[in-house]
Amino acid sequence: MTSTLMTQDDAAAAILAYAFSGAIGPVDGKGVNYALLNTISTAFTWSISLEDFDADPMPIDRYLVKIDRRTKEISPPKPITLSEAELKEVILAATKRHTSSSSRFTDGSLSTSYRVNVQNHPEEYVVQLRHHGKVASMDFLMALISRTIDPGILPVPTVYPIPGEMERQEMTGMGKQVTQLIPGEMADSVYYSQLSHEQRLAFVKRAALAFQACWEQIRLPHPPLIGELLGDESNGLVIGPDRHYSLGGPFTTVRAYLRAWIRYSLSTLIKQQGIDEFKNRYLARIENFIDRYEYDIPAVVEDIPIVAIHEDMGLHNIILGSSTEIRAIIDWEFIASAPYAAQDQIIETLFRKPAPNQFGPELDRANELRAAFWDTIPEWKRRNESEATKTFLDWFKFGLFMKPEPLLDDLTEEEKQAYWQENIRIVEEMLDRYGATRS
Template structure:
């Protein structure tokens, strides 16, 4: 009667077998074998795995129909070696089978039956038997029925008030589908996950007090020794003796002999899933290599103290979706259902996976009104002993590692309007958890770290990872391309964000090799020990970060410091800025002269941190020393000029900035390539608009001249025709006709004006005779060119400044 998977250890062979079987399953479903796939997502669970085959339960869940009926679920057996489907049949119970099941269970003849709401891993029927009493009959694809019945017996004996459960009935009848059957009394009410958002704060608080007592009762249902194994709890129905089996819920293998080995398996499982996840390339490029390097040395990184975390009996799926409330106020807890995942797990597992969502799944209004802390206090205030246990250091460290595994894998963000920005918004919490973890446990990584103590008594540690890309890469500059390869705006415009039981759909546990060798070290990282007070005083960015209640402001790490990670800056330039922020200016700390490249790197950091005042005096000295180089850049249009424009913009060099702008207007052939430098979009767009407006002006005036010639004049008709034809041909050769459109990519204003200056009035002659005339388009062209040459960026007033000093 017991039913559970035969997986004992998650070996490489079983991982490969499961991966191949999952691929075959997806291919089979995509053929339409179990129904049309359009407008659905695929849901599946593993029923059983052996050396020869893997059995799945699979269904197509509608995403287009609101409140769809229970889907048809299929039992599909696959041979992973050959990639063939051995069998596929509908998971169902016939009327005759229902009659036999209910008769043996002693609940009377069946009056009516209908499909009912399925659980994640079951096919359910609501059956009305004698005296119109309703029951739920389920085909179970997961869980050990012997254990489920034993748990219900124990709950009824020990904690019937704290853990309300529906009465169970036994049967030995096995339907054609081959899955075990569970029968329970029907509980009338509303699912808690549906009702929770409709409850007021007081109702939620009362409910969570009962939920807290239920968790406490489950954790103490069977006292476990400190050295208990970790895995599925298997309970003898007669003696209630407990043994521990492999972990089926997450297919991690086991049972595990220690908390540290459980954590290692948990994190490795998540890493394998991340490696196989598709459509998350941005996230992988940022984090996967660092995560792999951590897992390569993970056994040595998990502190021994985590093995002091208590192991408790756990309903591993005891979320709101498995709680039934009374239909009418005060919405009391009527039943906790679906006990197929009864496990011996470390106590904080329930906190991360099941309890914390009770406090975080709130409306914006509730969050603003402090509901999270109110609900947290209501829950833990009901069970003060466990609140104390959770506060112990070994439990906190366990949660660090467990949450790292919980959040390191992200889900793909799909939809017609998704962008890179929406991806990172969806992954904000994942990034926050992973960044905080790797920051705290960075000594376990194979980084070469160089520490510079700007302030030996500092309380803030900045870890800088330099960019692997060249600074202002010259290959991105192509004056003829008209393509902007640079950034959109100063990165200082970005404010930090304070906000800090999944079913399978598509393969998420496919093949992946274990990390067998330690990877080569990454490029060096640089750490700067600084004063948070100085940073907040001098830097706009750090002021928001450290005084605004963000994670960086509130987290004190094991070394007693707050930690901040930064990427992309030159470490030498960063050190100079840090010294200036801390009021240090010795020659060996702050050089009196720097090259153009170094000054540009300092400008990028100054702009990002918003620390203009701290760098102002030194920048005046540097600008004066580089005067000749910066002046020469006003006569060119190349990488040096763009870099110089950045420097002038950040360090308030108004006169040179306007010369650079003028040069860019005249020489650019499209939007200026910023090469990744934080030149504001406003500047780029205004330069482009000015260039295009002047080309518009040239076109209009040439057209006006042509119209005047065609409209008649005192000129001879033959002379008139000659001038009109000559000007029309000249306009065509300039690339300005017929009717060109903005943005005139490939056309520079300077080249246009030079070409216009070459337009000459033709001479009119006939055989044996030359004719003189006073008609002259050269003078008209010269007037147009003179008007264009009157352009000056001074006309734009204070259109460009981004530095506060530029508006003075």
């Protein structure tokens, strides 16, 4: 009798249980960050870590684990690190300089990072062991941006490609990237707590110009498909299947992209734990709605511009210099060719307080901040007010908000009522607009 192979969802559940068992360290007050690195017929390979999401950013211990799809056995965890000898080899290959010292550095969500000094040279480097981004493509795109876009508007760190790294990453599943160290403060560490309203106004205007530069100055292949934007010296820019959310593609129409996005969102809603009250109330109605109306997305959405976007261009990936000067935008792991309004949630974080449910209350005088952003790029303000964008956002936000985050244990009754308020509002409006049957 043939045994049933473990599915990716089953493997993810097993990996979470493994991490929360204490196998990689004490779990009190921490969450698990995990990512699928590789799939073969017999095994899944994951990176896992325990993270205190409320603590200050600090180096994180990440581990590589494999789970056998037949036996369901999990291999002993292996630290995802670079040795001192490996760091020296990487720096020499990329910069032709010799390392004098190195130390762990604040990590990204999908990378292990090191700060490196070299002999007889003032420049410092960051070496990142990346679990997700295709390093050769990242290097190509970042170098392209540096050559073609004003660094005063869209600054990126200088990259130092490592010869042969694309082939090594294909073999190992992890790639090494070397970039210039940019000194400064991460914007999310000061934007909410230290900047005045006037400083925030100045910052959002600069941020608007950075978004505009991506949208207008990174030239996409024609016709512009929707998917991951990749590049290399031989082929230039190409568009492949979406890898950020595993939507598939590349998509030839906005409607096809939205249908894939909504189906993905439904799948994540079904899998989400700790929201039984929300599921009991809405899941059947949402499934019924999608089955009946996913092919009724209005054709006007095809008029929305398809542009290049950094899919994670939030405050946590912006380095500030003095006050509101943008010194660098980092972590270009996921670059897409997509409708510009797919960045609505990221842009909205400039006008809202951070919150565990990803939709915090508006900052004081948020309307002034929002107006400053869009007034800085008036052509895009007009597009943002168009029927095409408004219709696109109806469907995109329906996908975004149909899966709420689990309620936190320490919420007051008033906070509980507000926690899912936006999820309920958007879902209810969409279902009622189309007359979806109530359960």
